[in-house]
Amino acid sequence: MSRSTRFDTKKVNSELVNLTYGTLVAQMVKDLDNPDDVSKQLDRIGYNIGIRLIEDFLSKTGTARCLDLKDTADKIQTAFRLYLGVQPNVVNWSPAGDEFSFILDSNPLTELVELPENLKQLKYSNVICGAIRGALEMVQLDVQSWIVQDQLKGDQNTEIRVKFIRRLEDAMPAGED
Template identity: 45%
Template structure:
């Protein structure tokens, strides 16, 4: 099944995604992070802002993902993470993280990013290496997108090559299924 997801992700990337200049994207994101550091002067606040921005992006990005991929509902959290890894990340960043380190209850796993285009051309200052999660926007994107498909998750980076770690790893913990709610006074 994982091969089917990868094949679909590759097909969507080649035929349904309008390419953009990767370097422009990377440098724009870098400028955004630098501005947040200047504005907040506190790396914890910068991490929170990146997560919040990512969440807002994820809330909107899920519609694009569903429209372009034609994907329906996943059967469980495990399938959801495979689809995100092999189709979602491929569609939007042209990378395919490895889904690994599943908990015995299948409610948490890690996404290992062998490559992360957001990290290209980046070197963190020493004071930032232990506090700043430079690509934390990805955690927010995952959280926002999954919330829109009624999955509450906790998402956090546990390691990053920019901080001197061997790998970049995002840990995703399934919390609960959300109930679909009709907005108040909506008929």
């Protein structure tokens, strides 16, 4: 169904994105002393991107409401393909069905990246987790997302875990109560 949807083909060179993101991270590492703070900030940036990117996704794919979390996972998978040009696998479902992972064989964000020894705890790709969280929050899904495996740290794949927390109820806009 959504397979046949023709996506907007406007693309940019991945190295431009890659290096732009890398320079931003490097600048943050300079500005903030603690790599953990940088990771947090990267997640925040991802969140900011996610809450706006979801609009783009909905309008480009014309996708309908998700029926269950499996459906959601499939749609995020489409989003990976649409936005980053990679096709991750959805795996490692928890028995309760509220947690799953995306496995990426290659991560376009880290193509030209090497982490120095002193930044091994930096979660370089946290921006992706943030984006997933931000985007889902805009469709009333509260999730957590974090990096389990990271190719930058010598792992075979990059694994991003997503855990469903709760459905958000429609909240009244501030000041309207």
